[in-house]
Amino acid sequence: MSTAAGINVNGIELTLDCAGLTVLIAGTTTAARHTVRRYTAGGATVRRIATPAQFQPRLLDAVSLAVVMDGATADRTMPGYSGAGGAPLGEQDWEPLRAACRERRILTASEEPATTGGRVTLIGGGPGVEDLLTVRAKQALREADVVLYDRLGPYRTLPQLAPGAELIDVGKTPGHHPVSQAEIEKLMVAKAREGKHVVRLKGGDPFVFGRGGEEVNTCLAEGIPVTTVPGISSSIAVPAAAGIPVTYRGVAHAFTVISGHQPLIDTEFEALAKLGGTIVVLMGIGTLPQLTSGLRKAGLASSVPVAIVEKGYSPEQRTTVTTLGDAVTAAGRARCASPAVVVIGEVVRQHRDFSATLEHVLAQPLGAS
Numbered sequence: 001m002s003t004a005a006g007i008n009v010n011g012i013e014l015t016l017d018c019a020g021l022t023v024l025i026a027g028t029t030t031a032a033r034h035t036v037r038r039y040t041a042g043g044a045t046v047r048r049i050a051t052p053a054q055f056q057p058r059l060l061d062a063v064s065l066a067v068v069m070d071g072a073t074a075d076r077t078m079p080g081y082s083g084a085g086g087a088p089l090g091e092q093d094w095e096p097l098r099a100a101c102r103e104r105r106i107l108t109a110s111e112e113p114a115t116t117g118g119r120v121t122l123i124g125g126g127p128g129v130e131d132l133l134t135v136r137a138k139q140a141l142r143e144a145d146v147v148l149y150d151r152l153g154p155y156r157t158l159p160q161l162a163p164g165a166e167l168i169d170v171g172k173t174p175g176h177h178p179v180s181q182a183e184i185e186k187l188m189v190a191k192a193r194e195g196k197h198v199v200r201l202k203g204g205d206p207f208v209f210g211r212g213g214e215e216v217n218t219c220l221a222e223g224i225p226v227t228t229v230p231g232i233s234s235s236i237a238v239p240a241a242a243g244i245p246v247t248y249r250g251v252a253h254a255f256t257v258i259s260g261h262q263p264l265i266d267t268e269f270e271a272l273a274k275l276g277g278t279i280v281v282l283m284g285i286g287t288l289p290q291l292t293s294g295l296r297k298a299g300l301a302s303s304v305p306v307a308i309v310e311k312g313y314s315p316e317q318r319t320t321v322t323t324l325g326d327a328v329t330a331a332g333r334a335r336c337a338s339p340a341v342v343v344i345g346e347v348v349r350q351h352r353d354f355s356a357t358l359e360h361v362l363a364q365p366l367g368a369s
């Protein structure tokens with residue numbers, strides 16, 4: 001079990017080692033549920049009060065930190081979150097608790113209460129490492145009751161990012177059969193209907209070949225509130241990890257991102273060849289032969305440089321630099337495999353061995369896997 005819980009001091013995130021600490025958490029069961037889970041998972045002994053009326057100074061004995069559910073933007077009219085006489089709770093209601101903490105020099109922290117009612121947040125998880133998640137994505141993960149994830153996002157550190165949340169791998173089941181899109185959406189809706197905050201964590205950006213649009217539409221059709229958090233798409237970040245900028249002044253003033261999931265048709269190849277610029281292909285390993293021959297037929301020279309960047313931002317990241325004419329042979333020889341981003345165009349000449357930078361990234365603590 002991890003022995004740390006995140007805390008934010010004026011916008012800076014700190015990790016508290018909570019093992020053996022007693023933490024008083026003030027707020028209703030619903031409002032405090034994520035906070036209680038986080039500190040419990042962090043190894044703290046949690047003491048609870050639901051309303052200001054329950055506060056007594058002796059409850060602070062042996063307490064090192066008091067956490068109050070009263071974030072400034074909280075909806076205090078939510079069910080189960082009202083103060084004496086049914087009036088909404090305000091900051092001042094917890095003032096006796098805060099004053100007693102000040103007197104005893106006990107740290108106090110404020111947190112946004114968790115909301116009630118089921119909802120879904122679609123998160124773009126970036127190319128697979130925790131430190132390329134956005135601040136907003138991390139916040140949503142902290143507030144998740146359920147996380148549906150696959151292995152393209154930063155799934156290894158989910159137990160720390162979403163402590164106590166139910167983690168469901170929808171990318172693979174034990175029999176290695178991916179959960180179908182329909183099943184994922186059914187699960188998402190069912191969990192939200194139970195009143196839970198469901199986070200759907202996707203690789204890269206949720207709206208770039210991620211079927212995120214379909215998931216949003218399903219939620220809307222079912223009347224479930226849904227929000228999305230954009231993510232860093234592998235279409236830009238994975239070339240960058242190999243030192244390849246997708247645009248470069250005087251070299252490429254456009255880049256087109258295509259899916260290799262299904263082969264393109266001739267008119268698409270012709271349009272691509274005519275447009276010029278960089279071509280970035282996701283899911284392109286399986287259809288590399290059709291892709292390279294289609295582009296050559298459409299007029300691209302066989303000498304156009306190609307980079308195949310596999311497993312970006314992982315210790316196994318590898319870049320194979322070749323040409324349009326040789327790409328299939330080179331990929332076969334190097335046994336290139338998914339996930340990989342294929343970059344086609346003159347910008348590939350900018351390829352740099354970024355292994356030093358990569359090592360720096362990998363040296364960051366990634367947490368337990």
Ligand code: SAH
Nearest residue numbers: 204205208210233234282283311312339340
């Ligand atoms: N929504 C995602 C793309 C999903 S399609 C995004 O915006 O990045 C899945 C494809 O993304 C993979 O087949 C591969 O082509 C690419 N991909 C995602 N993460 C990758 C990584 N870390 N390294 C290489 N390719 C990656």
